Amino acid sequence: METNNYNDNNISNYSFNKIVDDTSNSSYKLVDEKSVPKFWVDKYKKEASKNWDLFYKRNTTNFFKNRNWIGREFTELSFNVDDSQENSFKYVLELGCGVGNFIFPVLETNSKLFIYACDFSVRAIEFVKKHEQYNESRCHAFVCDVSNDKLKDYIPSQNIDIVSSIFVLSAIPPEHHLNVIHNISEVTKKGAIICFRDYAQFDETQLKFASSNNQHKLQENFYVRQDGTMSYFFTLEYLREIFEVDKLFKFISGKYVTRETINRAKGLCIDRKFLQAKFERL
């Protein structure tokens, strides 16, 4: 296989010079009919948590950049909680928290939040718990496979106000997406908000996977990186379909976000395409 396509998510080395927010999805033709043999597809899926754990063994806490933009894009997570309100404390659930690049900036800027943070990589959760800002009175980090384990076994039923799903649903095979949605629905309050951001269809990484001589395709819009971690590329239509199933969640807003990123050191310019959306628990 070719060089590690996970570079796509390591935006810490890149600077942005073009930003376009768009509600439409321009179309490309993907010529990627050839898929990875079934034996390997099954193996990558079976070994997903092991491959993410090895990812954190190699990269420790140095890979992802802190999600400092989160409060700007999702105002529910910013510092606008009304201090005068009694019980204004809010409970957040972060799915696939990695090593805490979302948790710590959010806790630092908003003193009225408590975060339940889970990941299926044991090593990632260890990094979160060892972080100097980790404090059990503000955060509970736990190991959990959100496509399989019941979140309600870890979280008091229906007490979550906000769920953050930031670059995690893409790592989960599409046949498990509905399990994840049902799982979230069991721990969220009526009116809870889901904050979603992830890879969009026709992101340049997907185009590279599709045109590569090496085989990356596992299923429609679902690919494997060189390190064995997997990535799905979303359309807004698909995302709405899975969240609106059984009238569990209502669509609030959604847009495609395009970022042209430049790595001057490597002379690389990449067109990133993300999907950002919000849903409300009915």
Ligand SMILES: C[S@@+](CC[C@H](N)C(=O)[O-])C[C@H]1O[C@@H](n2cnc3c(N)ncnc32)[C@H](O)[C@@H]1O
């Ligand atoms: C791209 S990282 C994003 C980490 C974090 N959300 C962030 O934005 O920095 C994806 C994370 O999802 C976790 N993950 C993937 N599948 C998962 C699953 N089924 N259950 C729990 N965590 C999962 C991986 O271990 C990894 O830490």
